[in-house]
Amino acid sequence: MRVEYVEAVLEVVERIPAGSVLSYGDVADLLGSGGARQVGTAMSRHGSAVPWWRVLRAGGHAPKGLEAEALTHYLQEGTPLRGDYLRFAGMGEGRWRVDLTAARWMPSEEDLDALDLIAEHLETSLRKLSVANDGMTE
DNA sequence: ATTCTGACTTGCT
DNA sequence: AAGCAAGCCAGAA
Numbered sequence: 001m002r003v004e005y006v007e008a009v010l011e012v013v014e015r016i017p018a019g020s021v022l023s024y025g026d027v028a029d030l031l032g033s034g035g036a037r038q039v040g041t042a043m044s045r046h047g048s049a050v051p052w053w054r055v056l057r058a059g060g061h062a063p064k065g066l067e068a069e070a071l072t073h074y075l076q077e078g079t080p081l082r083g084d085y086l087r088f089a090g091m092g093e094g095r096w097r098v099d100l101t102a103a104r105w106m107p108s109e110e111d112l113d114a115l116d117l118i119a120e121h122l123e124t125s126l127r128k129l130s131v132a133n134d135g136m137t138e
Numbered sequence: 139a140t141t142c143t144g145a146c147t148t149g150c151t
Numbered sequence: 152a153a154g155c156a157a158g159c160c161a162g163a164a
Contacts, residue, residue: 001161024146028160035160036146044145052145063145095152 001041002129005034008122009042015114016054018077020105021098023058032119033126054105060097071096079103 024036053070062070080103083096
């Protein structure tokens with residue numbers, strides 16, 4: 001996975017405001033490159049320095065293995081949740097999910113501009129590399 | 139080229 | 152809610 005891709009993913013995640021979230025697939029769509037799995041891989045390996053809990057599965061479940069820690073962040077940020085999170089909030093246990101329809105980030109116009117810029121930059125740098133590789137192959 | 143492996147997704151039981 | 156199968160995209164062996 002190219003560093004340009006990882007950086008683009010992280011830039012997008014950093015723009016998600018507290019209390020909002022995006023699914024892995026959402027991020028991939030915004031980038032216009034790769035898929036949900038790629039975003040997941042990038043976050044798994046390089047996401048520790050950004051608000052990683054704001055990117056999660058399409059069904060509203062937090063990233064595998066990080067549910068407890070994610071829940072504390074959701075409670076702090078007031079992220080819309082569904083389920084029995086109240087009862088076990090302290091331990092991060094119980095059945096709960098982020099209410100994606102309510103919590104999904106709706107970027108403002110300027111945010112959209114910034115996101116477009118990120119996607120565009122990513123596209124051009126990836127294109128350059130593929131051209132360079134074609135040259136090598138021949 | 140083939141197979142396996144993922145912080146994935148969608149549809150169906 | 153939980154499990155499964157398929158489809159998905161990329162990297163590694």
